[in-house]
Amino acid sequence: MKSSERAAVIDGIKSADIDVLIIGAGINGVSTFRELALNGVSVLLVDKQDFCAGTSAAPSRLIHGGIKYLENGEFRLVAESTHERNRLLHNAPHLVKPLPCTVPFYSWFGGLFNSAFKFFRLPVKGFKKRGRLVVKIGMSIYDWMGRKRRAMPTHKIRGAKESLQMFPGIDPSVISTATYYDALITQPERLCLELITDTLADTESLNHHCAALNYASVVSSSGDEVTVADEPGGQFFTIQPKLVVNAGGPWIDPVNALLGIDSHYIGGSKGSHLILDHPQMLASLNGHMMYFETGDNRLCLAYPIGDRVLVGTTDIRVDDPDTVKCDEAEIDYLITAMAELLPGIPFTREHIVYSYTGVRPLPFDDGVGVGSVSRDHSIEVDEASGERTFDVASLIGGKWTTFRAFGEVAADLVMGKLKQARSVDTYKLAIGGGRDFPAADTADAVNQQLAEAYKLPASVVSGIMQRYGRNEGVLSALTEEGGLTPLAALPSFLHGEIRYICEREFVVHLDDLIFRRTTLALEGRATESLVAEIASIAAPLMNWSESCTADEIARCNHRLRTNARGVV
Ligand SMILES: Cc1cc2nc3c(=O)[nH]c(=O)nc-3n(C[C@H](O)[C@H](O)[C@H](O)COP(=O)(O)OP(=O)(O)OC[C@H]3O[C@@H](n4cnc5c(N)ncnc54)[C@H](O)[C@@H]3O)c2cc1C
Incomplete structure (x- = not known):
């Protein structure tokens, strides 16, 4: 965006009555922005970095029901996630694709008691890798929970011989593998951006003011005013919102401090991923995500992403989200984990072409290990008090997968406070390049039509469709x-x-x-x-x-x- 265009947007903001300020343009802030703007609320979305540059740029890129949360008894979350996953496969088919996920096991009954202990929130002593029976129970429940508007096949179990043939290089002591289906998001950052551009386009002709600014940080507040620093323009501007949504993810507590609120809502946990250029490992994965247990009873994953392999992840308690990066110990950990899964396939630092790290904005919980903290979402409201004239709603937790549902709940809360009624439902709304995106069997014909309409080679159109959708x-x-x-x-x-x-x-x-x-x-x-x-x-x-x-x-x-x- 040219500086003159940005200056015009800021002038528009200064002269408009903005009802709601959303701080943080990660997926949860963006989703809430979309819900409010489409429902006629005048809203400003700001982020101190680029759009979708915080945690939302650093997930494992799964749009998933969260099969492992069944063990913690988080049935509500799994039901909502499988439902949202199925919707995203329809609403954003250009970026969200089915992913076969395979779990290897090395015993029949291992982990049965551990899983039961976890389910009843009892302390787990010692550990045994989850065996075929535990996984079979989990996958059957998972299939059942995803039955509404089923979008993908149910799970399948295969024996040792077939598993070893299908995934060459896998630990030969495997007795069986089981495959279930989830989905992957190829470009989360692009989906986030498309939600913003769709929303701005759809509200352009409406009578209320909506704007989104990256590189615009909230720096302070006083009374009814919030001050925003416009980094590219090198200036400050103020707005007087009726309500603030704090969608700061792992930065929620520091953002609240800028608004005069002393909160302790977040207990961040960092996770790192590696991207490998490793054709032998790519071939061994055979198009599947391997979802496997590590020597310390955690679940890690590895799957093909284009012609690369994505490997993740770690789970380490951190306090400062601004300073995290993938460190050497995390790389060692992931190399060891992959060596246990695929002992026949050497993997060294030479194969790493990229790494990224993010901080899960988990609810603060002093009593349990980070791996057991709930991945569900919730909202804390700090009512106007003292000099501060506006309420602040902090969006805590939430998976990438559940962004629409979380944004919907947040917007309903805000609209309830503003006494505005909902008129638009986003449940079936296609996103960005997912609109009129052709199914596999009509893709060639549609590409050909577009190639003729734009006088472009069909091969070029097909490449563009893969990267940007329609x-x-x-x-x-x-x-x-x-x-x-x-x-x-x-x-x-x-x-x-x-x-x-x-x-x-x-x-x-x-x-x-x-x-x-x-x-x-x-x-x-x-x-x-x-x-x-x-x-x-x-x-x-x-x-x-x-x-x-x-x-x-x-x-x-x-x-x-x-x-x-x-x-x-
Ligand atoms: C390692 C890892 C793996 C994950 N894997 C998955 C997965 O596979 N599937 C899944 O569904 N979920 C996954 N998640 C969870 C998911 O990514 C997050 O829950 C989600 O992205 C959180 O989004 P958010 O919008 O709340 O926070 P963020 O994306 O962090 O957004 C918060 C924003 O607030 C901005 N901000 C901070 N301070 C200010 C300020 N003063 N002024 C303006 N802006 C400010 C930040 O710049 C940031 O962009 C994973 C998370 C991690 C860390």
């Missing part, structure tokens, strides 16, 4: 002069795509483009020459001077080298 804005950008020119450093990407992203997708910094609008960093393809080439296309569109462009390149490469340990 996004005719991108197709149209490719028809402009030079739009079809491939990037020299990565010919599968086209100039027109980069231009479209710069002009239409709220880019402020170069790393927005490399890390979140595309999967270039995640896939370990962001080489130094690619970063420089993309910067040279972005610079004139973003009005970056020569020195500003050099700073953007340096900032991006620094992030790739340090936090993300990507290849540059």
Whole structure:
């Protein structure tokens, strides 16, 4: 977004009556924004970083019912999650895809007592890996819970011989494997962005004011005013909301402190993931996610993501979400875990092309280990008090998967307080490039039609559909002069795509483009020459001077080298 366009948005905010301020544009803040805006509430969404750059950019990328939460007796959460997962497979089919998930086991009855003890919240002594019987019970309940509008097959169990053939390199002492279905989200950051762009487009002609700003942090409040710092513009502005939604995820308590509230709602837990360039492991996974138990009784996962492998994750209590990164001990832990699962497949640090870390915004709980804290969501309301004239609703916990349901509950609470009625239901609302996205059996015909309509090669249209879903804005950008020119450093990407992203997708910094609008960093393809080439296309569109462009390149490469340990 050019600075002049951003200045116009801020001028609009200053002159409007904003009823609700949402602090935090992770998936839960964005979902609440969408619910409120579509229902006629005037609302401003701000984030101190880019949209979807906090925890919401760092999940295991599963849209899942949460089979493991059955052991903790969290039936409400599992029912809601399976339901939302099935809806997302329909509403965002361009980004949310079915994923076969396979659990290997090494005994028949192992873990039976441990699981029962966990279920009844009794202390677990010693540990045994979960055996076939426990997993079979869990999967049968899971299938039953996902039965409404079933979107994928039920579970299947296979014997040792078939398992060893299907997953070469797996621990040969396996007695059986079981496969159930969940889903993966290929680009969570893009889904978040699409929810924002859809909402702004759908409310453009309505009479209430809605705006979303990245790189805009809430810095203080006093009386009825909240002050926001606009980082790119280097200025501050104030608004007077009737109500504030604190969707700060792991930052909820520091955000509340800025609003004059002393809260202790969050007990953050960090989790790291690695992305590997490892063709042998990729082949061994055979298109499945392996969901397996580690030597310390935790569940880890590994699955193919494009031509890479994603491995995760850790679960470590942390206090400061601003300083987390994937450390050496976590890498050792994940290497050891994978060596137990696939002893026949060597995996070293050389295979790692990217890593990322996030902090789960779990409810504060002093008494249990982080692994046992509830993954359900809840809302704490701090009523107006003292000088503060507005209530603050803090959104605690919540899975990526359940964002729509959580946003719906949060919006209903807010609308109840504002005495506004709901008129729009998002349950069946398609998202972004998922609108009119063709089913597999009609994809070729639809691609051909679009290719003819835009006078583009069908192969180009099919690549765009895979990356962005049905996004005719991108197709149209490719028809402009030079739009079809491939990037020299990565010919599968086209100039027109980069231009479209710069002009239409709220880019402020170069790393927005490399890390979140595309999967270039995640896939370990962001080489130094690619970063420089993309910067040279972005610079004139973003009005970056020569020195500003050099700073953007340096900032991006620094992030790739340090936090993300990507290849540059
Ligand atoms: C390791 C890991 C794996 C996970 N895996 C999965 C999974 O596979 N599936 C699943 O469903 N869920 C998963 N989750 C859970 C899910 O990712 C999170 O629960 C969810 O993303 C939380 O979103 P949020 O919007 O509440 O928080 P965030 O995404 O963290 O958003 C909070 C935002 O507040 C902003 N903010 C902070 N302070 C300020 C300020 N002063 N002014 C303005 N903005 C501010 C931050 O910049 C941030 O963007 C996982 C989480 C982790 C950590």
